[in-house]
Amino acid sequence: MAHEILTVAQMYSVDRAAMQAGIPGSLLMERAGMAVAREAIILCGGRPRPVVILCGPGNNGGDGFVAARHLSAAGWRVRVGLLGDRVALRGDAAWAAECWTGCVDVASPDLLSGAGLVIDAMFGAGLNRPLEGQALALVQAMAQPGLPVLAVDVPSGIHGDNGVVLGAAPVADVTVSFFRPKPAHYLYPARGHVGRLVIADIGIPDTVLASIGPTIQTNDPTLWRAQFPRPAVTGHKYQRGHALILGGTVMTGAARLSARAALRLGAGLVTLACEPAAQLVYSLSMPSLIVQPITDAGGFSELLADPRRNAVLLGPGAGTGALLREAVLASLRAGKAGVLDADFFSSFAGALSTLRQAGLNDRWVLTPHEGEFARLFGPLTGSRLDRARHAAAESGAVVLLKGPDTVIAHPDGRVRVNHNAPPDLAIAGSGDVLSGLILALLAQGMDPFDAASTGAWLHGAAGQYCGRGLIAEDLPEAVPAVLKQNNL
Numbered sequence: 001m002a003h004e005i006l007t008v009a010q011m012y013s014v015d016r017a018a019m020q021a022g023i024p025g026s027l028l029m030e031r032a033g034m035a036v037a038r039e040a041i042i043l044c045g046g047r048p049r050p051v052v053i054l055c056g057p058g059n060n061g062g063d064g065f066v067a068a069r070h071l072s073a074a075g076w077r078v079r080v081g082l083l084g085d086r087v088a089l090r091g092d093a094a095w096a097a098e099c100w101t102g103c104v105d106v107a108s109p110d111l112l113s114g115a116g117l118v119i120d121a122m123f124g125a126g127l128n129r130p131l132e133g134q135a136l137a138l139v140q141a142m143a144q145p146g147l148p149v150l151a152v153d154v155p156s157g158i159h160g161d162n163g164v165v166l167g168a169a170p171v172a173d174v175t176v177s178f179f180r181p182k183p184a185h186y187l188y189p190a191r192g193h194v195g196r197l198v199i200a201d202i203g204i205p206d207t208v209l210a211s212i213g214p215t216i217q218t219n220d221p222t223l224w225r226a227q228f229p230r231p232a233v234t235g236h237k238y239q240r241g242h243a244l245i246l247g248g249t250v251m252t253g254a255a256r257l258s259a260r261a262a263l264r265l266g267a268g269l270v271t272l273a274c275e276p277a278a279q280l281v282y283s284l285s286m287p288s289l290i291v292q293p294i295t296d297a298g299g300f301s302e303l304l305a306d307p308r309r310n311a312v313l314l315g316p317g318a319g320t321g322a323l324l325r326e327a328v329l330a331s332l333r334a335g336k337a338g339v340l341d342a343d344f345f346s347s348f349a350g351a352l353s354t355l356r357q358a359g360l361n362d363r364w365v366l367t368p369h370e371g372e373f374a375r376l377f378g379p380l381t382g383s384r385l386d387r388a389r390h391a392a393a394e395s396g397a398v399v400l401l402k403g404p405d406t407v408i409a410h411p412d413g414r415v416r417v418n419h420n421a422p423p424d425l426a427i428a429g430s431g432d433v434l435s436g437l438i439l440a441l442l443a444q445g446m447d448p449f450d451a452a453s454t455g456a457w458l459h460g461a462a463g464q465y466c467g468r469g470l471i472a473e474d475l476p477e478a479v480p481a482v483l484k485q486n487n488l
């Protein structure tokens with residue numbers, strides 16, 4: 001299964017490469033339009049409906065003309081509405097329009113009355129400004145209750161790269177795109193407009209990707225399954241890593257959730273260091289947890305001195321005092337791997353250079369949500385993808401920017417977009433579980449980029465497994481079932 005996501009510019013390069021390889025653009029358009037017609041038939045359960053196809057002035061419109069021809073040939077009643085002048089059509093779109101022998105009306109909202117399906121072929125990759133005028137009115141008219149919408153490439157008004165809605169965009173039931181998805185198919189708010197995504201094969205050979213060098217992927221177990229840690233038959237707990245967590249004194253729930261997740265995902269040992277006042281809370285919470293009282297950062301450094309303690313989690317519920325700050329710097333200097341989360345971001349607001357000097361590198365995973373991200377990295381612009389990538393390059397660490405479309409970026413420019421998280425995961429303590437999962441994988445020696453990807457995916461899968469009504473405590477308990485379900 002392919003996991004590459006291509007930017008709009010990369011998709012145009014693919015198009016050119018395919019043509020250089022001898023595949024004419026008109027053939028790509030023919031296959032694209034056929035795929036659209038096929039999906040329209042599937043969407044309507046094989047029963048013809050009056051369909052209105054709204055065609056724009058570029059090749060997205062060309063795909064619409066091809067679909068019109070195929071649906072008409074299949075016995076469907078087709079009305080085509082064109083946005084713009086027919087004589088202004090160029091290249092393959094002009095060819096596709098010539099091949100359509102039916103009527104072409106001026107695209108207007110009136111055309112939609114009586115329609116059982118609308119195919120949105122107004123704008124795709126070439127959208128370069130917000131919708132206005134007639135295009136905007138058409139998008140608004142598509143929002144009729146009960147009128148299914150099938151979008152070609154992207155719902156018109158969606159920017160293919162950043163997932164931003166430019167002016168307005170229909171909420172499609174199905175979006176049919178070609179060869180590989182674009183970032184907007186996975187990034188919100190666009191993803192909320194895409195509906196079911198179909199990526200159609202239009203005969204472009206995978207070999208064209210060699211010259212493109214895609215760096216964005218959808219997150220999926222096939223990317224990291226081979227690296228997923230499995231206990232050896234003859235192994236013992238010390239070969240499964242020793243995770244170290246700094247627990248807070250007041251918000252003790254956060255570190256307990258992280259510890260529980262780390263234990264469930266197979267860390268050999270988990271030590272939780274805390275001030276003596278909180279020792280009992282942690283000790284009584286989980287018999288398998290080792291609790292070590294410390295009175296200051298010196299005590300934490302002593303724990304770090306044992307090389308078997310190979311992965312550290314700092315931040316969940318840890319407070320913003322000197323202990324967390326010093327524990328972070330000591331862990332970075334000690335050359336450990338680890339996860340920096342939650343209160344870490346407030347403690348080091350705007351202090352990226354201090355972290356880098358202390359040794360922040362790609363053995364570390366930073367797991368901010370949007371607010372925490374801005375605290376450390378400032379108000380960066382661009383899509384979540386761009387910002388995560390920029391932050392990873394700037395920090396030298398793996399950055400996992402949390403959200404419904406969690407993005408995981410490596411400082412070398414690789415990015416993965418996670419897409420299995422249900423909205424039920426937006427609850428208190430959910431992030432603490434995620435950082436505990438990643439911690440367990442780091443302790444077991446997994447590469448940090450893969451550990452972050454795996455953690456995000458397992459977190460989403462656990463959320464799906466628990467379903468509605470889940471609380472954060474349920475997530476670690478779902479780990480064994482999710483591992484079994486997915487043969488991990």
Ligand SMILES: NC(=O)C1=CN([C@@H]2O[C@H](COP(=O)(O)OP(=O)(O)OC[C@H]3O[C@@H](n4cnc5c(N)ncnc54)[C@H](O)[C@@H]3O)[C@@H](O)[C@H]2O)[C@@H](O)CC1
Nearest residue numbers: 015028029032058059060123124125126127128129130153
């Ligand atoms: N491999 C590929 O890349 C393939 C692409 N195909 C289709 O080609 C499309 C891209 O075609 P184009 O590059 O011609 O781009 P589009 O057809 O998406 O749009 C370009 C046209 O729309 C105008 N336009 C852009 N934004 C506008 C706005 N807000 N209001 C009014 N007019 C606006 C532009 O001036 C230009 O005339 C894809 O989305 C896809 O549907 C397919 O034909 C098959 C192969």
Ligand SMILES: [K+]
Nearest residue numbers: 120123154156
């Ligand atoms: K479209």
